[in-house]
Amino acid sequence: MTFLEHLEELRKRILYSLVALCVAAFAGFFFSQRVIDLxxxxxxxxxxxxPAEAFVVQLKVAxxxxxxxxxxxxxxxxRKTAYRSYFFMKEATPWFFAGALGVGVxxxxxxxxxxxxxxxxxxxxxxxxxxxxxxxxxxxxxRRDFGAAGLYDLTLSTYQIVVALVTITLFVPxxxxxxxxxxxxxxxxxxxxxxGTWIGAFLVGGMLSQILL
Numbered sequence: 001m002t003f004l005e006h007l008e009e010l011r012k013r014i015l016y017s018l019v020a021l022c023v024a025a026f027a028g029f030f031f032s033q034r035v036i037d038l039x040x041x042x043x044x045x046x047x048x049x050x051p052a053e054a055f056v057v058q059l060k061v062a063x064x065x066x067x068x069x070x071x072x073x074x075x076x077x078x079r080k081t082a083y084r085s086y087f088f089m090k091e092a093t094p095w096f097f098a099g100a101l102g103v104g105v106x107x108x109x110x111x112x113x114x115x116x117x118x119x120x121x122x123x124x125x126x127x128x129x130x131x132x133x134x135x136x137x138x139x140x141x142x143r144r145d146f147g148a149a150g151l152y153d154l155t156l157s158t159y160q161i162v163v164a165l166v167t168i169t170l171f172v173p174x175x176x177x178x179x180x181x182x183x184x185x186x187x188x189x190x191x192x193x194x195x196g197t198w199i200g201a202f203l204v205g206g207m208l209s210q211i212l213l
Contacts, residue, residue: 017070025066032061088180098175100142112138126206128213129164130154140168141175159212167205171197 036057040046048054106112112135116123119134127133132154140147147168156164182190 020070021063021066023066024069025062028065028069029058029062031065032058035061035065096142096175103138103142106138122202122206126202126209127163127167128209129156129160133164136164136168137171140171143174144168144171147171157213163205163209163212166208167201170201170204 048057103112106115115138116131116134119137120131123129123133123137124131133151136147136150136154139150148165151161151164178190178194181193185193
């Protein structure tokens with residue numbers, strides 16, 4: 001299944017979910033008054049301050065009831081989540097350790113400084129961050145929270161922190177996710193996504209930097 005086919009499938013699933021919610025909320029509307037009576041039993045003299053407020057409350061309660069009716073079964077949800085999490089961890093864990101080892105090698109050999117200098121036009125000129133922020137981007141390739149932790153020792157203003165975190169959030173998927181994506185989507189589609197996230201992250205982060213800083 002290609003990336004666009006996945007987007008089409010996501011669109012269908014969202015549409016089906018909204019239809020199911022609307023149908024369930026319509027059914028829940030007939031029970032909403034009973035639910036309101038049950039909830040307001042400790043406050044029997046409840047007063048509505050606007051003419052349409054009672055109807056709006058009924059609609060809100062109907063939506064909540066509909067959400068409960070249309071919600072998936074918790075046992076199915078837990079089983080599928082555990083199944084997918086297990087296989088992701090099985091595929092991702094070795095690459096996570098490999099990425100952490102790679103960052104350590106870069107730091108010991110001095111190549112991390114080369115990386116910082118190479119990204120300086122982007123980090124300093126475009127994002128208006130310290131040159132050392134490039135290290136956080138390298139760490140973000142291993143895990144995003146590692147990237148955020150890499151900003152801890154830097155002296156940043158509030159706006160610089162916002163710019164850095166937005167950039168890391170939109171940054172390239174971590175190496176573990178990238179390897180799983182390569183296996184499932186192929187190298188062409190994976191590299192397209194990989195390169196696109198680099199461009200998108202620095203573009204959005206730089207525009208935000210130019211506005212805030």
